[in-house]
Amino acid sequence: MKRYYAMSKSALQGLSRDLGLRGITINNVQPEAIATVMNPSEGEFAQMLKKHIAVLRYGTVEEVAGLVAYLTGTESV
DSSP: OHHHHHHHHHHHHHHHHHHHHTTOOOOOOOOSOBOOSSSOSSSHHHHHHHTTSTTSSOBOHHHHHHHHHHHHSGGGO
């Protein structure tokens, strides 16, 4: 299942790049690890993963929601 997830994220990146080259603006939000019940920000796996995240911590649902709300709002136009 993880393989398909990674492939779909890569495909969206490629599509976004292609559309950009054609002059079409697209906002492709692909956050790193997000703290959820199924993906807790604490524990052995989380500690290993945090070392590979630019901000060295898991993101939150609220942070992603805020970004998407901004990008879809009238202020970002």
